[in-house]
Amino acid sequence: MVIKQQILGLGVILVALFTMVMPMKAYAEYGDIVMNNYADAAEMRPAVFPHWFHRIRFNCSVCHADLGFKFGAGKNEITMAKIIEGEFCGACHNGEIAWSIENCDVCHSGIAGMPTQVKGDPLRVSNIATPK
């Protein structure tokens, strides 16, 4: 009984310590892009582009030279109309090279209201929050 209680006590302590140590912040993958130029207004979740997943499969130049994606979150005015026409994401996400665009939720899975941004280096000046 005593041992059981002690184990329980230890468990409580461990959980308490764990919750104290575990920070409640955003730890998005380095290079993830949140795209919310138009999503919020269209009542869709913002799209999240996982850079890492794509760089395993493609060189940078495939998107940034061949497909004409400009460097910089929010600089490409990507709309679903353009994607359906085969521009931007639609060059591959057409059911031939990659899965097609009817899987709305797979890209539009960001937390609503998040601004367009790159989840890069926290020391990068654009990522440092300015005090209000």
Added chain:
Amino acid sequence: MIMYKLSILMLIASISGVFSLVASAESSNTFNRMLKPQAPANLPPAEDGIHDPESPGTHMLQPPKEAFSGLVKAKWGNKVDWVKSIHAKKIAPRHNASDATSKPIIMNLDIIREVRGSMPDVVFPHDRHTLLLACSNCHTGIFIPQKGANQMSMAAIMLGESCGKCHGAVAFPVATSTCKLCHAKPKAKGSVLKRSVMSKP
């Protein structure tokens, strides 16, 4: 009953023990007072703070750790050394979206930039950049391909200009652990700040 009381006492004692531990950790003389705990890396999408766990799509996404398990490790960014992973044949990214056999044209040319401060000179390796990028990605929109024609500073890079277009956003970040990846060539003899100046007279 006595056993039960004893166990409750033990529980209280152990909890209070932890509180005293926490209290001492919050006192003024802790070890590494300014050092923030390192952020957990490569969390699955539902826990990364930018994906909505209530979206069914979030749970269809591959967790980064699963994809990175066989890749060459690094201490920064995604914790993956992407160039080494290609050289080690752990990944084989396509150079053309629809043609798996297309290969990049590698340009083997190091550009040395002499820096004014005490930092070692910068070596820009064209080879590992042309492995991933096309010439048009940088020239001439970001860099004029001419010696001395490009003004750059760490401040500009931190603001996302020049090298900072990629480094700090997607490519390896600007951090104390990564300075020497670029600042790789020790200063020539007789340059501004010699080591002898720094050491004892």
